[in-house]
Amino acid sequence: MNTKTLSLPKLNKLDPTLESTALKLMEEAGELAQAIGKFRGLSGEKVCMSEEEALRRIARELLDVAQTAVTMMFVMEDHYGINIEELLKEHVDKLKRKGYLV
Known part of the structure; x- marks a missing residue:
């Protein structure tokens, strides 16, 4: 199984709730979608950045x-x-059962 380990810290200057974090997650996902949309020209705007710059933003x-x-x-x-x-x-066991992992 090919994996990538990503360790992200627990933020210590916030006291997030389940609700506030869920809303923040949706906001961040929207910003990701917007960045992809701009990269693909889906917003109707002309892409004014290099592919490398756009991919780094994404x-x-x-x-x-x-x-x-x-x-x-x-x-x-x-x-x-x-x-x-x-x-x-x-979760990993579920992915194996569904055939996504061998």
């Missing part, structure tokens, strides 16, 4: 989405006692 937006998702996992662990490690194992 990657930065993707990292914002990932950070917010990780923050939501910390919230679920800290406030609701959810065992993310256990659920991650279940």
